Amino acid sequence: MKRHQVYHIVRREFLARVCNKAFIFSTVLVPVLLGAYTFLVPVLFRGTTTDELRLGLLYVSEAYVEEVVAALDRIERPKVIVVERQGVSLAQRDEVRGRWSERVKQGDLDGYLMLEPSEELLFNARYFARETGNIEILVRLEDALRSVLLQAVLEGTGVPLEKVARVQRAELEIVRISERGEEKGGFGAAFFSTFALAFLLYLAVLINGQGMAMAIVEEKASRLIEVILGAVTAMEFMTGKIIGVMLSGLTQLGIWVGCTLIAVLYALPAVAVSLPPDLGLANLVSLEMLFYFSVFFLLGYLLYTTIFAAVAATCTSTEELSQALFPAMLLLMVAFFGVFFAIPNPDATVTRVLSLIPFFTPLVMLARINVLSPPHWEILLGILLLIVGVLGCFWFCAKIFRFALLLHGKRPTFAEIVRTLRAA
């Protein structure tokens, strides 16, 4: 292997990847979209939440109506205004409800509550509205109605209402015991950070690996490949390409991480209020986690770009490529969805097995480490198997490269590839 030649292949490949519209677009767009998602969405949601909720109140029995109105009045965001209330008999109820529903449709009211006497509880409440997707509003309405019920039940028992309300708000504090010690933060933090890291890896492989695969096919189709193979070996060519793509992926990752850091340092404090309380930065990513992420990112990225390169070497057109890449993409997708399974079930047998299969190790093991801290030997074994997998893929890919790069016309079937490799 001549380093000088490999260097120039790397250099060209890197420049071709980085000075590429798709790369620039995705590098800029991903942080913008992620930023928009984490920072803008809460802000936007806050903005779209109606400041005022104009409600009607329909009741069959007078009992507790005053208390309900008072409780609704206490809701602060959005401000609930009871614009109208009306008592109805059971016989009239459906007819009046029909009329009110019509008014809701026309926008005269945002919605209305209907109170009916109940045998088990003091009353049943139903909420009719145009917009029922805003959980914040629903929770507030529910709280208000509960407090009325609670007050009524407690009346005369001498138990202070305040205390009961506090009891209701009591929370379970979640502390994870791991080899790192104790950490606060539960499912939310683990899920969020694991998902973010897995997504970064997934995205980087997808964008750069696919770009490289496409480039290889184009080099084949434009018959450039033979010019290059006159100067460098297939192995050098492949190594150069994969390293070049790797560097471009790291560059991209670097830009993303940089953007995230800037965002965290400058922008996060301003909007921190809108994030769940267990999403503190320290909770999100530890140094140890960053180390494992780097290891799995590098190895996973290498594994998948090698696979992509091997697949591309057997294709003769870009149409063929997208079809041929599908199984490789499927592996990546299984790994990605494995993360969703691994987070709630980090120690299940399936997860443990998945995390030791090289194709899935980078994502699934990463998820396991983040939520559970599996025994060191398992992590080590996973990394070891992954390295073996990478080397194996590299070896296999080099063989495919050597014989498939100069093939044109019909794409060889998998069986043909295996046969040729066995013969070689």
Added chain:
Amino acid sequence: MQVLRVEDLTKEFSGVRAVDALQFEVARGKIFGLLGPNGSGKTTTIRMCLGIIPPDAGTVEVLGSPDPLRVRERIGYLPEERGLYAKMRVADQLAFLGAIRGLDWPTAKRRAEWWLERLGLKDRMSSLTNELSKGMQQKVQFAAALLHQPELVILDEPFSGLDPINTRIFKDILLEEKRRGVTFVLSTHRMEEVEAMCEEICLIHSGRVVLKGALSEIKASYGKASVALEYEGQGGDFRGLPGVVSVQDSGRKARLRLAPGADSQELLKALVERVRIRAFRLEEPHIEEIYLQEVGAAELLSRKPGGDFRREEVHP
């Protein structure tokens, strides 16, 4: 001194022998013609000479090394199927192709600019490659094969698709490099070029050597057994005439190939009765005639009796 020595070279593709115990040598400073019809194994031979694919059997010795890969920085190669990176600037592209052949970047860049200037592409240096015409791209590819000043240059169909002006430019450059001591292997089936440029040839068919040696000797060995005829009038078919084995008739001029020992005077007599003769000259055969004759014979040999015959003008 031999620059390239091929011995018993054999390569099979899924049971078919593409190259079969091939043997030839190329001397330093020569232009060597590797000839043969499509599918005769020329490109496979070249690829093995360059170490792109390994031979099944036999050896290749290039520039004194048994492993072509070890001397690849001293070899230039222009493949028949060639392309360029569409989205790369011309000068960068050429420099890159030089760099992967071992030049350091500043040298590669300087030489790329020098070559582009020499080929009249100075003002296109920073154009994207896909903005160049096909002819210009061919010039870039041609320069790429010579940029790193190789000692041995292998050109696979270098003139295909070139217009006459560019063909002239390429030939001039080729001869200039030859004068500096560069050895060329020219793989082609354009016989005018072979006739005009090659000093030695190796004609292969179905992966086997049919004919090899110095072109002048080969031609001499065929004797002055060709007739260059210029005529007027409707001659009809010359093929039935006494002693004639093959005919290339262009309407006003014709070349008739005589069987060994045939009497040219008999032919002249027969011709006088048919057409008005303006010139009748006994000559050495053109390489094209030798080619057709030898390839035709080889093809006949490799065919089963009762097979179809496409090449009607050949009657060995």
